[in-house]
Amino acid sequence: MTDEVWFAALPDGEAGLAAAHVLRPWATRLISHDSGRPWLLGCWPDGHVTVGGAGVGRLAVIGRCPVTAGELSARLSRIRDLADTERAVAGLAGSFHVAASIGGRVRVRGSASAVRRIFHARVVGATVAASRADRLASAIGASPDERFLALQLLSSPPPYPLADRCVWRGVEGLRPEDSLLIEPDGRARAQRWWTPPEPALSLAEGAYGVRGALAAAVETCTADGGTVSSDLSGGMDSTSLCFLAARGTARLVTLRWQGLDPGNDDAIWAGRATAELPGIEHVVPEFSRSPLWFSGLTDLRMTTEEPGAWVRDGARFRALAELMKSRGSRLHMFGGGGDELFTAFAPHLHDYVRSDPLAAFARIRRQRAFQQWPLWPVLRGLADRRTFAQWLAAWADHLTQPPPARAHRAPSVAWGTELRLPPWATPDAVHAVQGLLREAAGAVEPLAPQRGQHAALSHVQGGGRGARQMDQVTSGMGLEYAAPYLDDGVIEAALSVRVAERSAPGRYKPVLATAMRGIVPDTVLARTTKGEFGADFYAGLHxxxxxxxxxxxxxxxxxxxxxxxxxxxxxxxxxxxxxxxxxxxxxxxxxxxxxxxxxxxxxxxxxxxxxxxx
Structure with missing residues (x-):
């Protein structure tokens, strides 16, 4: 047995039996189709998989969701075939995979945020879906594909559509918005299950939905009682989670790491929050006992299915798991996804100028004065009419060009950030990434027609992939790592707000601040700054x-x-x-x-x- 939490979904036919035989040595759990053949196998803790049954059908929710087997059975009884699977799970809160087996056919999908993903490969002639790519790679004897390793060298994690590609040869990554349908003979095809919402709600309307969705997401973390823990950095994202969790049935422990940077005012705001949370255990390790960035790398074993940029915090993840488990925590929450959902990224200005020119130029003028943006780069960006595919192809030509000097840098209003390869990348690595970009540009559509909503979705899915890796690290140590902001119900609510209203002059994260009013004290919601960590970087490097x-x-x-x-x-x-x-x-x-x-x-x-x- 491994420490990894994973499952595989098998076709309901002879092909599935052969594939199950290959995967069985790594598995400790098995759930059967109505036919008696293996359906779900893998390794998972108690309570991680909930299965309902009705007639010849089976429906499973895999992950963090408080639904019971009886409730799933009742939901399943109201649908007729696989096409209705989403109707059966509609409204469920949490972060989870969905798998269904009805009439000999199988359907499986992850989450829209990419926190839960699905990969698939041909195992002895049958398509097998799995929650971890490396488990499938082991089953088929696959090795890493160097082209996709080269892609991982970009200065930030690869964005859509490159992020959907799998680093293992012979293993395919399913797009977060797609489900996989597997026939009894092992054939399979992708089918879309999720479409991003239209950003049409006002700030007030959207904040109401965010409030309910976020409260439900946090409740899925606390519903089983016991002890849970959460970051309490002082930022609005983690602070909101703590005040919501404090209303639940679980005992709450909070954690804050001390920083070195004199420009970081996290401690001040965290102190204000803790003063409003009496009776909660607050853990603040002494700085001398806190792992610095880049510590312990020679002993670090990466258990994630693909490379990740989180490694500088590897020692801190180990320390976090030990600290919180010693206090009885079974699950740790963090504020990942808050920045992605409640910030209007610069590309939204490109859309805003076209939908409301007067308001857009007034906002640009204020931001230029405050942030000293140079005028002509901003105007050139606003006039740009390239499609998403054209932008991808042009990016390929700029992979090794140095970014503009900071003094002359304006925010990009293009479809995304043109990431760079490092100066130590070889010509072969550059050529490989350019080829992948040009290949992707050949036939790809953006995640949304508007640049601002596309950028938000791309950042959300990037955050989801990061949260997924962090959970793989800490879950291997016995502590689930949860990002409630990246639960599908929360991203649906947040992305329904008009993009331009996700920011406002003089206000920080106005949608979240409005949603949390009355739950988080106004003195805490008043923060407009964000922590600095430059000194921590230099100390760890030194x-x-x-x-x-x-x-x-x-x-x-x-x-x-x-x-x-x-x-x-x-x-x-x-x-x-x-x-x-x-x-x-x-x-x-x-x-x-x-x-x-x-x-x-x-x-x-x-x-x-x-x-x-x-």
Missing amino acids: RNRTALVELFEDSRLARAGLIDAGAVRASLLGFHPRPDALRSLDPTLGCELWLRSRPDRRAVMSAALTGGAP
Whole structure:
């Protein structure tokens, strides 16, 4: 048995029996179709899977959802076939996968936020869906695809549509908005199950829906009683979760890490929040006992299915799990998704100028004066008429160009951020990523017709993938990691608000602040700042520089032909006036440590980069 939580969904036929035989050695749990053949197998804790049955049908909710088996059975009895599956689970709160087996056919899907994902592969001739790509990769003997490892070197996690691609050869990632239908003979096809809401509600209307959805999401975390924990950084996102959780049936423990940066006022705002939460245990470890960024990397084993940029916090995740488990916590909440949902990203200005020019230019004028944006880059961006596909193709040409100097930088109102590859990426790595971008540009539509809503959805799904990896890390240590803002009910409510109203001059996250009024004290909701962590970055780099340099003495990425290890070491030993100068270090570290954590530590081949067979 492994510490990993996973499941696979099998077709209801002879093909499924053969696939089950391959996967069974890794599994400790098994749930059957009505036919008696294996349907769901894997490893999961008690209470993680709830199954209802009616007639010859089975319906499973897998993850965090307080629905009972009886309630699922009643819901299932009201539908006739797989096409009605979403009607059977409509209105359920939480974060979960859905799997159905009706009349010999199977349907499975994850969540719209990408916190829960589905992957699929052909296992001895049958399509098998699974919640973890690496489990399928083990079953079919797959190795990482170097093209997609190169993609992971970008300065931030790859955005849509590249983020949907799987790093393992022979394993396909399903788009979050799609479900997978599997026939008894093992054939399968994708079918859309979710469409983003139209952003048509006013701030007041939308805030009402956000309030109810977020309260329901937090209640799914506290409903089982016992002890739960949460970050209480001082920011509005985690603070709101704590005040909602304090109203539940579970005992609450909060956690705040101390920071070094003198510009970080998190402690002041966290103190105001804790003063309004009497009777709650608040944990604030001494700074001298808190792991610095980049600590413990030589001992870090990455248990995630793909590389991740979270590795600089690896030691802190271990410490978090130990601290909260020692106080009895079974689940830890964090505010991931709050920034993505309640911030109007710059691309919305491109839409705003076209829908309400006078209001848009008034807002741009105020923001230019406050943030000192240069005029001509802003105007050029607003005049840009490229489609999403055209923007992707142009991005491919700019992969290695340095970004504009900060003094001349205006916010991009394009479809997304044109991420860069680091200076230590090899020409082969650059060529691979350019090829993937141009391939994607050949036939792709944006997540939404408007740039602002597309950017919001892309950021939400990026946040969901990050939350998914963090949960894989801490769940392996026995502590579930939950991001209630990224529950589907919350993102539906938040993304229904008009994009331009998600920001307002002089107000910080106005939709969330309005939604939480009366639950979170006004003195706490009044915050308009965000914490700074530059000093923490420098302290961690200074303390762990030698270990970081040594990691690249025998680099797996260099063996694969993806990076110049000497260039990485030179950058680590150089002078960095701003943390931005090493922005690409985190994803490169994530890739390097992920490769070192694979059971087979042999160097990966680079045939895919040079045109070899996949």
